[in-house]
Amino acid sequence: DAKTTQPPSMDCAEGRAANLPCNHSTISGNEYVYWYRQIHSQGPQYIIHGLKNNETNEMASLIITEDRKSSTLILPHATLRDTAVYYCIVSSSGNTPLVFGKGTRLSVIA
């Protein structure tokens, strides 16, 4: 699975959009981009995933560049409860499990 690069930490003002970047320049054609988050003392939580097209669900939007070498997770109106570590993971749809990196620690500030 391709490696990802994320900033170690970011701040966001409450109510503003949080844009979390992820670089995955070695992504292969059959690899998806997955985003998970881990709120303190809880298990990781699935947020969203995509292959080529932009995706949106009730939690977030995922924007994948046309060359697929990077993506951005957007939390449109961040709240204090969105403070967490956000993991960007690139993985094929095959049998291999997810491999978590260090992620980005997002702090939403009042």
Added chain:
Amino acid sequence: DARVTQTPRHKVTEMGQEVTMRCQPILGHNTVFWYRQTMMQGLELLAYFRNRAPLDDSGMPKDRFSAEMPDATLATLKIQPSEPRDSAVYFCASGLVPGAGTKKQFFGPGTRLTVL
């Protein structure tokens, strides 16, 4: 809401004792994962099962760790003998493969293990 459950939530034990952690995956899920999380190493995959068969346990110290799925509703992770370096949070996750978003895993709340 269907959830992955784990027991116990907290465990404090002494070095050398046996520790057994249990996980109940979401009904209908065919893949179960065991992860360990520490401050130093982050989230590491220990082992995973599909349809109750072990697919990969290369992340586990084989001499002291063992993972099993006695049935589709129960996964266990056992440490014998436990050591202080095993202190960590152990997460179980389940998923459905194949399926839409095959890497969509649902995590349990974790077992916080402290070995004195």
